[in-house]
Amino acid sequence: MITIKQVAEYAGVSVATVSRALNDSGYVGKESRKKVEEAVEALGYFPNEVARSLFQKTSRMLGLLLPDISNPYFPLLAKGVEDCAQKNGYMVILGNVEEDADKEEMYVKFFSQYNISGILSAASGKKAYGAQVPQVLLDRALEGENYSVSTDDTLGGELAGQAVVDAGAREIIVMAGPRKVSGARDRLSGILSVLNKEQVSYKVLETETFNVEKAEATAQKLFDTFDTFDTVIANNDVFALAVMKEAIKRGFSIPEDIQIIGYDNMLFSRLMYPGLTTVAQPAYEVGYKGAKMLIDLIEKKTVADKRVKLEPELIRRDSLR
Amino acid sequence: MITIKQVAEYAGVSVATVSRALNDSGYVGKESRKKVEEAVEALGYFPNEVARSLFQKTSRMLGLLLPDISNPYFPLLAKGVEDCAQKNGYMVILGNVEEDADKEEMYVKFFSQYNISGILSAASGKKAYGAQVPQVLLDRALEGENYSVSTDDTLGGELAGQAVVDAGAREIIVMAGPRKVSGARDRLSGILSVLNKEQVSYKVLETETFNVEKAEATAQKLFDTFDTFDTVIANNDVFALAVMKEAIKRGFSIPEDIQIIGYDNMLFSRLMYPGLTTVAQPAYEVGYKGAKMLIDLIEKKTVADKRVKLEPELIRRDSLR
DNA sequence: TTGAAAGCGGTACCAT
DNA sequence: ATGGTACCGCTTTCAA
Secondary structure (H helix, E strand, O other): OOOHHHHHHHHOOOHHHHHHHHHOOOOOOHHHHHHHHHHHHHHOOOOOHHHHHHHHOOOOEEEEEEOOOOOOHHHHHHHHHHHHHHHOOOEEEEEEOOOOHHHHHHHHHHHHHOOOOEEEEOOOOOOOOOOOOOEEEEOOOOOOOOEEEEEOHHHHHHHHHHHHHHOOOOEEEEEEOOOOOHHHHHHHHHHHHHHHHHOOEEEEEEOOOOOHHHHHHHHHHHHHHOOOOOEEEOOOHHHHHHHHHHHHHOOOOOOOOOEEEEEEOOHHHHHOOOOOOEEEOOHHHHHHHHHHHHHHHHOOOOOOOOEEEEOOEEEOOOOOO | OOOHHHHHHHHOOOHHHHHHHHHOOOOOOHHHHHHHHHHHHHHOOOOOHHHHHHHHOOOOEEEEEEOOOOOOHHHHHHHHHHHHHHHOOOEEEEEEOOOOHHHHHHHHHHHHHOOOOEEEEOOOOOOOOOOOOOEEEEOOOOOOOOEEEEEOHHHHHHHHHHHHHHOOOOEEEEEEOOOOOHHHHHHHHHHHHHHHHHOOEEEEEEOOOOOHHHHHHHHHHHHHHOOOOOEEEOOOHHHHHHHHHHHHHOOOOOOOOOEEEEEEOOHHHHHOOOOOOEEEOOHHHHHHHHHHHHHHHHOOOOOOOOEEEEOOEEEOOOOOO
């Protein structure tokens, strides 16, 4: 590894001068600057960020807390984060916390040990981890004093509800996500507001998790619990897919006997047959804009709104009549 | 932030003693140890890893290079990596390099600036990034002197080929992945060896990418290019899904008219209808074992074999007769 | 405009 | 068994 000291020697100046030249801070003579540049070039020098970080008590690293990477929603979000981070010269550290508060805590501690400069959290969203560094919440906005980028889930719920009544739904099962997840609550209230207004009959099926492993069991439970319904508003696309499969297995056809709408607009929703009508969440954008906001916070730029809401969009395909 | 110096003062010993006590290195008297422990407890101290890293020229961070997180295979792999890393006290830094050599280089430089202790790469697999730190290749094994964990894709290909002939295939389209990806080559040769041996008729459709965006177009192309076939061996599950959709759209039924087999065993393969017969790649395990191997390398433990091959497994569902 | 030197928070060598 | 101290690579006063 080649150090600033070697560059200084090669250039025939002091390390202080090299540092100033490299960071454009303070005065550096034309001559010196040129000599430094040559030395850097010749030696192939690049600064050690660890040393820099030790002094500055910060770094160009972002921590990303995710509840479950194997849920296909999050990789997209992560990609948005990563793209933005990279574009701005930051690296992202991945923390898969699986709705486990201990893991989350462990990661936050880890982050602070490494002088991470900010945290993006799509996990449980406990406010203020000691508030050491700026943080922005992804997708799960929270009350109170904090920054967040999320989807307008109330609107998303309304979109789903409206789509379903427009398609002539008469007996609806709405799958409600975990109550503790604010997005799931908003979505449910959006759905119900439309359903109530339109006076169509519905029942709610509570599900306690978004966990992907549970999808099949949940779908079965749905059919075992209810018998007269013609429409289901699913939790997300994975659950919708599971419900579709269970429906077909039980001899219903889609959308003729049972129609269904999902949430998320995952890759496979487009590719499956029949195509799944769903509400698209701008996962990539949530990630990208969240990262941008965090970086602005870190770099003390002004952030216009603390709580950005992105609009979901209804994607019409073939699972609704 | 509370430092080792403060702990030393509180405990009434020197920083050297605190350091030794904390790291169990060298002699520490019973008394001193106790005083240090109390001080740590009272002050809520935990060591700054950046300072430690500066001195040791290494860190407890792993770099993970991925070609495309939005391809659902990789999140699973990443999860395996993350689980293993976490269990061993390491953090993982995410690098989405998208088959872009510049990005890859940029990341590797980034990694070295942050004293990362090892690299896991599922990306292009260019050997030895200056060979500064240990690295293990994931899923794309390479010739020569290096460590890797991957799936036995030749076997995977054989499995797929055999399954298809056992199901009575007569005219097969085999989709061949990008030639430059060693796994894709192995898979193809596995498939063809079986097909040739069994003397069943086939044609090969070349695809230049695993890129998920291309799936629909590729499926259309398949049907436009060939007309008499009863079986397709797809590149991966995403492509299989796209082919299934296109088939159904064109009035074929599955598996009666056209049967199909995928590769990967992604979540949705189980959830779709008809269930997709596929060859399961142990993505999570590749990630986990790769991380374990890397950590062993870093910690100078002996690594039994440099090139671990994990076995894929045929998952029978309903898309084959 | 430049350089010497004092840290940043640890680790480890060398005396004691 | 313990403490003083040099050093890891870099940034930033401060004096010249």
